[in-house]
Amino acid sequence: MEKNLGLVFRTFLLQGYWNFARLQNVGMLYVMEPVIKRIYKDRPLMYQRAKARNLEVFNTHPAMSGYSIGAMIRQEEKISTVALEHLAEEEREWRIIRASTANTAASIGDRLFWAVLKPLSLVFCLLIIIIGRGGISVNDALNGVNLATVVLALIISLLTYNIPSLIVRYKGIKDSYAGSEDNFYGLINLNWNKTINFFKIMGQILVVGIILYAIYVRFRGPADSEHDSVAKMSLIAVFLILSVFMRKLNIPNIYLYIAASLVFGLAALIA
Amino acid sequence: MTAFILICALLAFLELDTTYFGQVMVSRPIVVGTILGLLCGDFLLGFKIGVFTELIYLDFMPIGGVIPPSGAISCGSAVILAQLFGMEAYFAFFVGILGGFAFSFIEKYIRKIRTKLLTITEQSLKEGKDNAGFILFQSLVLQFLAVYAFLLVFISLFGALFNAFSAHISEHLHIAFKFSYFVVPWIGLAGLMLSFSAKPKAD
Numbered sequence: 001m002e003k004n005l006g007l008v009f010r011t012f013l014l015q016g017y018w019n020f021a022r023l024q025n026v027g028m029l030y031v032m033e034p035v036i037k038r039i040y041k042d043r044p045l046m047y048q049r050a051k052a053r054n055l056e057v058f059n060t061h062p063a064m065s066g067y068s069i070g071a072m073i074r075q076e077e078k079i080s081t082v083a084l085e086h087l088a089e090e091e092r093e094w095r096i097i098r099a100s101t102a103n104t105a106a107s108i109g110d111r112l113f114w115a116v117l118k119p120l121s122l123v124f125c126l127l128i129i130i131i132g133r134g135g136i137s138v139n140d141a142l143n144g145v146n147l148a149t150v151v152l153a154l155i156i157s158l159l160t161y162n163i164p165s166l167i168v169r170y171k172g173i174k175d176s177y178a179g180s181e182d183n184f185y186g187l188i189n190l191n192w193n194k195t196i197n198f199f200k201i202m203g204q205i206l207v208v209g210i211i212l213y214a215i216y217v218r219f220r221g222p223a224d225s226e227h228d229s230v231a232k233m234s235l236i237a238v239f240l241i242l243s244v245f246m247r248k249l250n251i252p253n254i255y256l257y258i259a260a261s262l263v264f265g266l267a268a269l270i271a
Numbered sequence: 272m273t274a275f276i277l278i279c280a281l282l283a284f285l286e287l288d289t290t291y292f293g294q295v296m297v298s299r300p301i302v303v304g305t306i307l308g309l310l311c312g313d314f315l316l317g318f319k320i321g322v323f324t325e326l327i328y329l330d331f332m333p334i335g336g337v338i339p340p341s342g343a344i345s346c347g348s349a350v351i352l353a354q355l356f357g358m359e360a361y362f363a364f365f366v367g368i369l370g371g372f373a374f375s376f377i378e379k380y381i382r383k384i385r386t387k388l389l390t391i392t393e394q395s396l397k398e399g400k401d402n403a404g405f406i407l408f409q410s411l412v413l414q415f416l417a418v419y420a421f422l423l424v425f426i427s428l429f430g431a432l433f434n435a436f437s438a439h440i441s442e443h444l445h446i447a448f449k450f451s452y453f454v455v456p457w458i459g460l461a462g463l464m465l466s467f468s469a470k471p472k473a474d
Contacts (some may be wrong), residue, residue, distance in 0.1 A: 012293050016407035019386040020336060026410075029396060030403035048397060055393050062294050114332040118296075119466045122325055125301060150305055150318050161296050203467035211460050232453075239454040243461035252330035253462040254340075254368065261365050261451040268443035 007031060007069060008169045014062045023059035031065070035073050039080045050076065053091060060102040061109020063165040066172020068101040071185040074177050101176065101185050108192045113165065116199045121160035123206045128153035130210065211240075275355050278310055279426065282347040283419035289343055290333060291414055300324035300346035307347055311354035320349045320364060323452075326459020328371075329466055338375050338382070344418070345371030348426055356430035358437075359445065361452035366429050374421055381417055385410065 010031040017026035032054045040047035060068055075094045082090050132149030175186025183189060215236075239256070246256050285306070288298035296302065301321040308317015324346040331339030349367030352358040358366070395401045 012295070013291075013407050015294070016291050017385060017392070017410045018290060018382060019389050020382055021386045021389050023336070026392065026396070026403055026406055030407055033403055048399075052397050055396060110332065110334050114334065115466065119329055119463055121296070122301070122322075122329075123463065126322070145315065145318075147309075147314055150314065154302055154305060157299075157301065158296055165295075200467045204464060207460065207464040207467065211464060214460070235450070235454060236457045239457050240461045243458045244465060247330075247462060247465045252327075253458050254327045254330065256458050257327050257451060257455055258365075258368065260454060261448060264447035264451050265444060268441065268447035271443050 004170055004173050006034065007173055008066070008166070010034075011062060011065050011069070011169055014065055022055070022057040024062075025055050025058050028058040028065075029054045031069060032072065032076070036076060039076055043080075046080065050079075053094065056095070056098075058098065058102060060106040061113060063113050063168050064105035064109035064172060065102075066169045066174075067105040067176045067185060067187050068098060070173040070176030071097050071101050071179065073173075097185070101187065104184070104187055105172070108187070112192065112196050112199075113161070116196055116203065117161050117164060120199055120203045121157040123203055123210070124160050125153040125157035126210060127206060128156055130213070274311070275351065275426070276423070278307060278351060278355070279422040280419055281310070282307065282343065282351075282422055283415050285347075286341060286343045286418045287411060287415060289341060292411055298343040300328065300342045303343045304346045304350055307350040308354070311350060313354055316353060316360060317350045320353070320360065320367070321346050323364060323455045323459065324349070324367070326463060327455055329459065329462050338378050340368070340371035340375045341378070342371060344374045344422070348422065348429075351426050352430055352433070356426075356433060358430070358433045359448075361445075361448040362433070364452055364455070365448060366433075370425050370429075373425065374418070377417065377421055381414065 013030055014024050014027035016030070018024060019026075029051060032050075036047060036050040036054065040050055058068075072094065075090070075097050079087065079090045079094060129145050129149060132145055132153070172186065175189055179186035179189075239260070242256055243253055246253055282303065285298050285303055288294060288296070299321075301318065304317040304319070304321020304324065305314055306317070308314040308320075311317065324342050328340070328342040328345070331337075331342075333339055345367040347367075348370040349360070349363040352366055353360045353363035392401075392406055396403060396406065
């Protein structure tokens with residue numbers, strides 16, 4: 001098999017020609033190009049056929065793409081050895097492997113990377129900012145934090161996402177190449193649900209802690225005036241409740257901000 | 272003017288990371304905001320806008336063919352408008368959000384064009400006229416240019432509009448947008464907490 005690191009690097013361009021018809025197909029051909037070049041070195045017709053095959057529709061989570069790539073390399077090697085009469089059969093098998101690994105990996109990747117690790121890395125960033133400012137609320141901390149703390153927070157945040165991403169990219173290729181139908185090409189080597197749940201619980205605990213601490217600091221800290229403080233706390237309470245309500249309705253919170261800006265703006269124009 | 276042109280180019284380059292190249296999270300608003308803030312002279316404002324943008328963009332996930340509004344463009348536009356055009360942060364943040372939404376329509380259009388060109392692209396790849404690396408490079412360059420052009424037009428337009436009308440903005444309107452800006456972290460933190468609460472579906 002090709003050097004894993006070279007293939008890992010190529011997965012960073014998987015979405016480089018994203019299109020509505022065949023999604024990541026050109027990117028996938030880019031990843032597989034050195035592999036099929038090696039396999040069909042002296043067989044130009046088979047090489048051309050492999051290129052066409054690799055241009056078929058493909059879509060998965062980029063960080064999880066290794067779980068398809070390794071399995072596809074192995075199947076490609078198998079195709080290259082079969083007699084011509086069995087070619088169509090092996091190609092059909094290749095398509096099944098490609099689709100099933102890509103779909104499953106996409107589902108896991110969306111839940112692990114987009115829904116959990118990305119927000120968790122933001123939580124770590126906020127925690128470092130709060131700790132770096134000696135434990136004050138998020139809003140106040142953001143007003144006085146120094147550059148070194150921000151840089152540290154960003155580095156930790158980026159590493160929180162990218163270390164698992166790199167490991168999964170690398171391990172995905174290796175495990176799926178060595179895997180079989182029995183372990184779903186390495187995809188069931190790890191208990192993904194347990195991992196996702198662990199990060200979710202960690203995230204929930206940390207965010208609740210940040211919110212409670214921020215509310216505590218607001219009550220404890222010196223207010224502009226008692227009236228002002230009550231007004232601000234009421235406003236915060238209303239928006240926290242509205243935010244939860246919007247989430248239950250599956251409406252992104254950004255619309256709550258836009259609505260608030262428009263309502264406040266309209267009220268200001270009328271006043 | 273030179274700073275504006277160069278910073279927009281940097282922002283357009285970082286935006287590629289959102290979907291097309293890398294996805295190593297350097298296009299995240301917290302990173303984009305800090306880098307642009309640092310270059311414009313106030314990293315803290317950039318970082319703050321980045322955190323706020325990131326908090327209220329959490330609900331959007333680029334799953335499958337979904338094209339969410341761009342957090343990098345929202346945050347970057349806001350930082351540039353606030354620091355190079357003198358727009359108040361609470362107005363700049365709102366305009367940045369509009370920019371992120373506006374660009375998602377352009378992004379959809381670019382992807383449609385790419386889809387239309389797919390047949391020709393695939394043909395040239397199959398025939399060996401081009402290799403996939405070159406096609407991807409071309410695609411990245413075109414994407415960069417589209418984002419760059421959008422940024423130059425959008426930010427210049429809103430910067431000029433703000434300079435023309437800022438004197439006529441009432442004090443009440445300032446207070447209104449300050450209020451909505453003030454609630455952003457709270458809305459975002461509630462959303463952040465709930466983003467961890469959904470139960471995973473079975474594999």
